[in-house]
Amino acid sequence: VSKEVQTPVINGFVVDMKTDTAVTINFEQSEWISGNSNYIIQLGFDSRFQAAYQGRRVDYPADFEIELTEPGQGEISFPASGFSQPIQSNIIVRNLTEEIDDFQFIFRDENKDAIFNDGDAIFMVVGDSLGKKATSFADVRISWSLTLIKDTTIVEANQRPPQYGDVFKIVTNKPFRNNEFMEFTTIGQRFDKSKAKNDLDKVAVVPNPYVGAASWEPYSTSVGRGERRIYFMHLPNECIIRIYTLSGKLVDTIEHKSTISDGQVGWDLVSKDGMDIAYGVYVYHIDAPGIGEKIGRFAIIK
Template identity: 35%
Template sequence: FTRAEASNTTRVAGRGTGSVQVEVVNSALVPDNHTFELRFRTLFADSIRANVFDLVDLTSDDTLFTNGYDLEGAGSGLVGTGLLPVVSTPNTVSVDSASGFTASSLTNGRLKMAYRNPLPINLKRPGFPEDMTITFSDVPIDTSLRGFGLLRSRPTKFRVTAHTADGDLRMKFYFLDKDNDGTLSLPFPDEFIDVVTYLPNNPIAYETWRVELDTTGQAQRGTLKAPTLGDVYEMKLIYPFENGEVYSFTTTGEFINPAAAQSLAAQEPYVVPNPYVGLASFEAERFAISGRGERRMEFRNLPQNCTIRIFTVRGELVQALHHDGSDFGMVPWDLRSKDNLEIAPGLYLYHVDAGPLGKHIGKFAIIK
């Protein structure tokens, strides 16, 4: 007998980071040779991180469940046809450590970026969340916004571009430039860039990403060469699963392996203890309770989905037991008949019927 299996998942759509695995929790319910999709959704149009997912059987064109809620990898979510998706994804976007100046850039400086939170980090809006490029030059190529205090509108020797699904989007920004050279050449708090975003139909600029020089290790890199023409900084993000993210997988149903079907003969069921003399070592001890207590013997090495019938030597049915597990296992018996009477000492026969796996006949003795 071979249990059902689910294949590794494959991304069909989306850019999110996370783990998607599918566990078989009920082998008997898993269909053979079916293709499934996990489709992630947000409950609100302006949310970034997916809130729920649906499990769809593409082969049968059937939605097995909607609103799967476990995106934390707890393994406690919804189950469909014996399949439990185990999904884990970050709670928010974050800056990827792979961000940095391109290999052809000549500056020896480093930048660091941090999210500014006038708006929730899970709120989608034009230009956010998207990977961005800061392109530097030796002449002015853009103009900063006017803000409060020292944040004046000024020509800048850089521009900021977000890479959206609909194409590149030039981003607006505030720029504090203490030495008035038009580029980042001094550390915070003297100089910084605040990239801004806007809500739909709203003219208010919201600081979204703060960009500043990262002076950590600058002494080892030498005197700062401020970013200029030819220097390009790529900011890459790590995304959670978003609306429209899709993963697919296939299943193989449980089956009887013909070569293994002879295992019943090779691994015969047996009874313990045999003979049963007074008691078994695995019977529960009785504390502060009078009487003999429950008797117990066990039928072991039973194949999947079999029936055990116990007979007297005269052929009278004493009891019928069932093993519904999906692997070789054990079934206990309390030495009572189908009429709930304690059986008498003597010799008994048992018959194990495992269907396509075969049959087995054995005997055991009960000694007073």
């Protein structure tokens, strides 16, 4: 579920922002970012411990990295219950969203070997829903869990358990928080002379050839078949188009100015003297000041 917000117009543009309204695991982006273990990772909240942590769950809005270390080199786990003691682990949890390098966690070491492996679970923990550190099990709140499960469909020889140095990233969908900000820069409009010169090759006349009785031309019962017209396409912002007969006689001149590149301009097939042009082949010359020139041909046929 998401909510869209649009800012007021600022310096000629607006920003559309979409924020999530609920905190959930992003399963597509959560993955091993270091290592190639083929064990199954179960994310969310390990149901085996639902009763033990009843009423303590909180969907904490942060992304995490879980790094595995050599035995005994990880952080000390928070007590798993009110009757247990902190235990050694080979786990380091980092809260990426709030830049906390030693985030608290509970290590459910089902194998009792102080190593995160098959059947074990890690729970992120906080002291309250705002992220305060927990000081005792009495005030602890339980968040996301990561459970490691051996894939029994893979033969033993091909099993790849996590190794020291492997890192798993948990990504969450979460609403914007207070004091969060986004920063971006814009690049002002600029003229790329080299690109503009190359773009002259895209200039074209359509239709070419122009068929004098084309069925798609506008038709009017009062004036006949309607206005005859061709179009010069993909023009630079400013240019002068000169149209000549094959013998070099100037037929017409068109001055084109637009606020955008890749523009177009139409020509009604009427000469500068106000006469309908004859059928035949014509040459056009495009002069774009500061950019270059383009010469081409088009045909007018019956």
